[in-house]
Amino acid sequence: MSTAPLDFTLSAGPTMATPRTLAALGSPIVYHYDPEFIATFHRAEEKAAKVFKTTNDIVLMQGEAIVGLEAAARAMTRPGMKVLNLAQGVFGKGMGYWLTSFGAELHEIEVPYNEAVSPQAVEEYLQQNPGIELVTAVHSETPSGTVTDCSKIGPIAAKYGAMTLIDAVSSIGGLEFETDEWQIDVVVTGAQKCLGGPPGIALLAISDRAWERILDNPNSPRDSYVSLVDWKLKWKQNEAFPYTPSVSDVHGVESVLDQVLEEGLEQAIARHAAAARATRAGVRAMGLELWAASDEIAADCVTSVRLPDSVDHVEARTHIRNNYGVMLSSGQGAGNLLRLAHMGPSARGMYPIVGLAAMGQGLRDLGMQVDIGAGIDAALTEIAATRQAAAV
Amino acid sequence: MSTAPLDFTLSAGPTMATPRTLAALGSPIVYHYDPEFIATFHRAEEKAAKVFKTTNDIVLMQGEAIVGLEAAARAMTRPGMKVLNLAQGVFGKGMGYWLTSFGAELHEIEVPYNEAVSPQAVEEYLQQNPGIELVTAVHSETPSGTVTDCSKIGPIAAKYGAMTLIDAVSSIGGLEFETDEWQIDVVVTGAQKCLGGPPGIALLAISDRAWERILDNPNSPRDSYVSLVDWKLKWKQNEAFPYTPSVSDVHGVESVLDQVLEEGLEQAIARHAAAARATRAGVRAMGLELWAASDEIAADCVTSVRLPDSVDHVEARTHIRNNYGVMLSSGQGAGNLLRLAHMGPSARGMYPIVGLAAMGQGLRDLGMQVDIGAGIDAALTEIAATRQAAAV
Amino acid sequence: MSTAPLDFTLSAGPTMATPRTLAALGSPIVYHYDPEFIATFHRAEEKAAKVFKTTNDIVLMQGEAIVGLEAAARAMTRPGMKVLNLAQGVFGKGMGYWLTSFGAELHEIEVPYNEAVSPQAVEEYLQQNPGIELVTAVHSETPSGTVTDCSKIGPIAAKYGAMTLIDAVSSIGGLEFETDEWQIDVVVTGAQKCLGGPPGIALLAISDRAWERILDNPNSPRDSYVSLVDWKLKWKQNEAFPYTPSVSDVHGVESVLDQVLEEGLEQAIARHAAAARATRAGVRAMGLELWAASDEIAADCVTSVRLPDSVDHVEARTHIRNNYGVMLSSGQGAGNLLRLAHMGPSARGMYPIVGLAAMGQGLRDLGMQVDIGAGIDAALTEIAATRQAAAV
């Protein structure tokens, strides 16, 4: 049997992009020192700051979000520095490996991947372990669909004199994130998640005191693709790009920032929450099990569904994709789970229904008992309730 | 409450277009006598012939399909000519008004708009009414979602010496249509239905004997936008366009023809049939009533659902669109009905589920009893069965 | 030798479109009764009115501009009506044929195709021939690159009680045209000329008294693709489209109207004038002869160059296109001439240089003496002078 054509990309990033975003990506490529592009780049930075809710510097590094994480982690650490890393998923754990390889003295709070490190645990740890200079955390652990409460962790770290480096790759634009209010020093996000853009740019927000540490740090990369120092000294201070930025991606990123700002950031966040509620209601009513230990820590950008041992997540994903033209995500190291993203453009309207229907039928094909009808009914009821609440 | 953004165009034409089609529509506009465009135009004609299954001349008139219907009806009739018109819906009825206004002696077989004129009725009529020179019929009556059996009507008309003019606007590319095999003289289709293209071009297939009548007919429009004579004398015989063709639309049309030919016409037809089966199964299992008197005459490109008097079709369409971002079609003169199209790109994958879910919830909001869960379950079961059958 | 790929479309319509226009043409196709499209259509009408400089009704007919000319000419005439037609080129002459075929009593002032009918001649004719109810004229005769002075002809016609029907297909958006100020009753334009859009829509501006005549006229087409009555009764009075509009083309047209309004209509007109000055300066300095009898009547949207008998215009156009990738226009019935358009996006920057260089080299290849260097130098000097004047 031939593979069905791809109709719906409901994966956990890259997710689907709007036609407007695609038009921006396909707009003419211009020289990076053309006055039009210089203006575009500055506008993109300013719009990004609004989405980050910060007055800090914005850096748009060319590359997938991970280039920003690597650049930030390298620039913010030096051998022997005490760093507290919160590990509640694959990406959090990975940050710990990096920190160790960069020579930091790693302190880590680790929880099972369907739970979240609590702010209390962070506070206790910092209290008991003085001298920690940096706290690193993942706001939204995409592979497992959980969130950690940065609104509390940021101020706690600040209280104990530690800076914060937050991986908010899959949350900015869809989940509440208040960089300045929460006193976060370095935040890294990607364009291809809740913003619905291309996976070609890492967006960073960097506080003045973080810049100070970065510039003072002899271990900060310099004259390198992963150098934040270069961006500060060349671009921020001299309007000279350290290398040619990806013009098309910048066009795409400006467009997705425009779209989220025109919609209103609060509204976009509410939209992700509503799609998540509908999806979770649908999953439960189908008789399936949510991965996240509680709704409180379930990410509003992606819903993870625990599969029984009898059904393999990669096989399930492939079966659903090949038969029904719907691309979901599998567990990516976090466990035997399927993930239905509701990110950016897919956190809207009937998209949760598409994901639920395709998953339900696919799992039924693979021998599971799934009450699809009940699931769709519950999800639609939730969607209708959201509309009615908005109408009041 | 604000209107939801549009996510899904599942209306009965224009229907949604693929990204590839949109890219073709957005490709550079060139001069109509540029050698590249002349080549494009010829290729589009050749590809259209394959989709029409004919060796007859193809004419690509610029304008919505109705320009082709008017041009053909005017060119094929003269005052006093006996014409048999089959009226089983809004468009069939409208053709009768036109024929009368053009001076033809109108003969008409009319049936309720949820039924279809039978080939037997046509044969009897022709037998009893000698001298009929033209039979006109609508293959797929889009406003009511019914089909008439042209595979039999064509040969019957030929047997009695009448030519045929068939409105196949919403069927070509999605429903079986064999122009030559069925001995059809003039066929008219549009790009924005089963082909999934723009509503800017009428495509006609014209037999040699139809051309003969058209050129001989003093009543055929000449030097006019609705003139087929101009297309024959200027373009077909001299490669001079009677007027500037819509370059963008021609690009779009070539692309949709490419797509259907690459997929395979038989495969595309099977895809529409499968989507229709799933949709009808879903409608029935929801406890709703299909409009078409029997599945045999239900069109595979659009499924019509009869609404009770308590719910107005336009209000229902608007409610669904404004709340759930899904655009369906209302009755358009045929009755109090909602239409879920499965045309071109929407006759695939999970699109029937989207239409069913949005319709079901919308009707529920408006006070109807709808078993959405059962409907979605039945539709998915049908979709899965199609995949499994293909796998054998 | 193989044909060079097409790099530059400098033909007299369709002309090149901007990337922004192409993106609009390639934006998603929506249902014509979707609230988004209804809003788009109204906006396009309102923006068109601004470009026409009128408060009259705007009608957007689907089809190349000629559909609008035919619709207007048919609707405005009745058998026996006295009509004065100004024939100074191919399109003006064609209007006369149409008027005769529609039964009008044709009065015609004809001049050689490189000259223009003067307002004085019109006034004298109307004075000497009372009872003329309609004056028809072509503002910009695209095939010969000449203009007639509608700013005077409109008021003269009004003074003598005649209505006016003006073919402004290739002038609106690039040449000054004041519909209301000049008292013009019916104006027809196309999107693919100075607006730089697709050739799929005819735009008309119709005065109240013209509507009155059209609705009263029993000869006005009704229930037809070329019917203005349908647009008035169905769309203008009832928001029901007489047929499905070409959604993509409407998107394209709104975009080009936006672009000209954002630039400023005065600025766009000045831009066309500047490009025309540069082109004419270049042609003259090359030692070639301009077709228009005087600069005063040379159209600012297209410059026509008279060729000697030894060089055929179609052959020259083809040679230039096939060797240098630049598409110019040939004479199209007006004479042995080449046309360099500076329309819409090609009335800007270095485009006149491209046209002049390609034409110059092409004609040199064909044996003519052409001082290309002097021509380019003169054109650049003119372009630089325009920039300097703007800088003051």
Add this chain to the structure above:
Amino acid sequence: MSTAPLDFTLSAGPTMATPRTLAALGSPIVYHYDPEFIATFHRAEEKAAKVFKTTNDIVLMQGEAIVGLEAAARAMTRPGMKVLNLAQGVFGKGMGYWLTSFGAELHEIEVPYNEAVSPQAVEEYLQQNPGIELVTAVHSETPSGTVTDCSKIGPIAAKYGAMTLIDAVSSIGGLEFETDEWQIDVVVTGAQKCLGGPPGIALLAISDRAWERILDNPNSPRDSYVSLVDWKLKWKQNEAFPYTPSVSDVHGVESVLDQVLEEGLEQAIARHAAAARATRAGVRAMGLELWAASDEIAADCVTSVRLPDSVDHVEARTHIRNNYGVMLSSGQGAGNLLRLAHMGPSARGMYPIVGLAAMGQGLRDLGMQVDIGAGIDAALTEIAATRQAAAV
């Protein structure tokens, strides 16, 4: 005076992209593990190999070309390794700084930036300095528009047992480059130069023996954005991406590779050579001075023009851009020079004329004596000669 809108991007990369390339960049974003994307990625690698003329492994790193240069340089060197670097321009010189910072024992042959290191000089150096393990060179020094003869340097290095790392960022796809024939171990190119693509991907070709050194090298970056080891172990051996590739950019890159392969690589190279000949002829006939010491070492992808001290290159570039809508490049560290690129789509047709005309008028505005007419005439004569030669 307001800035003119941008009409022509004739800069030395990013250069203009074709509409087909832009459509590819704007095509739907899909999940990186979707079967369609996996297939696309493999196809892009295979097509790149054909353009590199190699059977070696291709690596498509996400990021501007420099990420590939850094990754390759880091992976191929270890502290104390003897490396011979050829410095004939800004990028060559920069490679030397990198090598030193990575701990290599730097050997360097340096020449003025308008000259080229000769193969003889390389051979002599290697003969006199045994133990050199790597030779690094820039094939086409974009900032100065010069080339070095890698067809000889590759085999010479091989003969002396050294591997080669060649920066061919601005040459692949436009200048002759035979990776296997010339025995080059590591080649790095970018998409945004002669390929006419987006600046978001670095393309590398890596020989088996280079891989061996890279994997053996404890200094090769690992678990890093600049790691070639990751690409080998994860992607090449396990079909797992080290990070999410930039889906849009990969679409764009596949498209530009398609375009060059459909044209024919030899034909594309000839096209760049012809555009360069026309440009150089035009520059000389204008009375301006070419930067490259001889035509033999002048790059066919970009022509550099030496400016007198009285005219500043950045000011000239800005003046031309702002007044005439043509973006050229300035010297970028190599000297007081203007650069007219003829790269990818701009190495065709009338584009050299556009660049020459804009530069000529701009320099005239700034007070220089420029015989523009003679320059355009000479360039057109060269272009016409190329067409005639092709016709034989």
